Amino acid sequence: MPREKKLPPGMWKRGDAYYARFRSQGRLIRKKLATDYRTACDLLTEMKARAARAEFGQVDNNFSLNEIEQQWFNHCDLTLRPSTARRYRQNMANVKSGMPVKTAAQVTVKAVNAFRQNRIDERVSPRTVNMDVGALSTMLTWAVGANLIGSNPIEDLKPLPNDEPRKQRRALDVHEVEAIFEHSPDYLKPVWRMFMTTGIRSDELVQMRFKDIEFERQSVTVRSGNAKNHTERDIPLDDSMLATLDELRQNAP
Numbered sequence: 001m002p003r004e005k006k007l008p009p010g011m012w013k014r015g016d017a018y019y020a021r022f023r024s025q026g027r028l029i030r031k032k033l034a035t036d037y038r039t040a041c042d043l044l045t046e047m048k049a050r051a052a053r054a055e056f057g058q059v060d061n062n063f064s065l066n067e068i069e070q071q072w073f074n075h076c077d078l079t080l081r082p083s084t085a086r087r088y089r090q091n092m093a094n095v096k097s098g099m100p101v102k103t104a105a106q107v108t109v110k111a112v113n114a115f116r117q118n119r120i121d122e123r124v125s126p127r128t129v130n131m132d133v134g135a136l137s138t139m140l141t142w143a144v145g146a147n148l149i150g151s152n153p154i155e156d157l158k159p160l161p162n163d164e165p166r167k168q169r170r171a172l173d174v175h176e177v178e179a180i181f182e183h184s185p186d187y188l189k190p191v192w193r194m195f196m197t198t199g200i201r202s203d204e205l206v207q208m209r210f211k212d213i214e215f216e217r218q219s220v221t222v223r224s225g226n227a228k229n230h231t232e233r234d235i236p237l238d239d240s241m242l243a244t245l246d247e248l249r250q251n252a253p
Contacts, residue, residue: 005037011044014057020044061105061149063094068104068143081228083203091135094119102139104149112136112154126160133157137142172196190244198235201228218242 010022018033018040033040038048076085113115119129140152207226
C-alpha cells in the first residue's frame with residue numbers, strides 16, 4: 001500500500017482535492033487548490049507569496065475578478081439595502097458580459113473605454129454606462145481596502161458626459177389616485193393605500209410583518225435592518241389603513 005504524501009505546511013486534503021489552510025495577518029485563509037498534487041503545491045506557494053507581500057504593503061492586482069466580486073457581494077449583502085445590492089449585481093453582470101477580463105490587472109482604462117464605447121453603440125444611455133463603470137470602480141476600491149489588490153486602476157477615470165435630465169418627481173393628483181384604485185386588482189389596493197398614506201419605502205413595505213404593527217397605538221415600526229438609514233422609526237396609521245391591515249391579519253393563512 002503506497003504511503004500518503006506528506007503535505008507541506010498550510011495544505012490539507014479532503015477526498016481527492018487539496019486545500020490551502022493558513023493564517024495571514026491574523027486572518028484564516030482557506031481555499032480549494034486542485035486535485036493534482038503538484039498543481040496544488042504551486043498554487044499554495046503562490047498564495048503564500050501573495051499573502052506575504054500583502055503583509056508588507058506590496059499587494060499587486062493579479063487577483064481573480066470573480067473572487068473579488070464574490071467577496072464584495074457578500075459585503076454588500078451585509079451592509080447595503082437589498083435594492084442597492086441587487087443593482088450592483090446587475091451592473092457587474094453588464095460589465096462582465098461586455099468586458100471579458102479575468103483579473104483586476106486586466107481592468108485598464110483602455111479596456112473600460114472600449115466597454116463604454118460598445119455600450120454607447122448599443123444605444124445604452126450614458127447614465128446607465130456610468131452606473132455600470134461606477135459599480136466596478138466601487139468594487140475595486142473596496143478590494144484595495146480589503147488587501148485583495150494593490151490599487152484601483154480606474155479610480156481617476158471621469159464619467160461620460162450625461163445631458164439626460166433627471167426624472168422629476170411629483171405628487172399624484174386626486175384623479176390619478178382614483179384611477180389607480182379603479183383599475184387595480186383588489187389584492188394590490190392595500191399596497192397602494194399603504195404607500196399613499198404613510199410614505200413608506202418599497203423595500204420597507206416588502207419586509208413588513210404583522211408583528212411590526214402596533215394596532216393599539218395605530219402605528220407600524222420600520223425595523224432598523226430594513227430602513228434606508230438603518231434607524232428604526234414609527235409611522236402613524238389612519239383609521240382606514242389600520243382597518244385594512246386588521247382585515248388582512250384576520251384573513252391571513
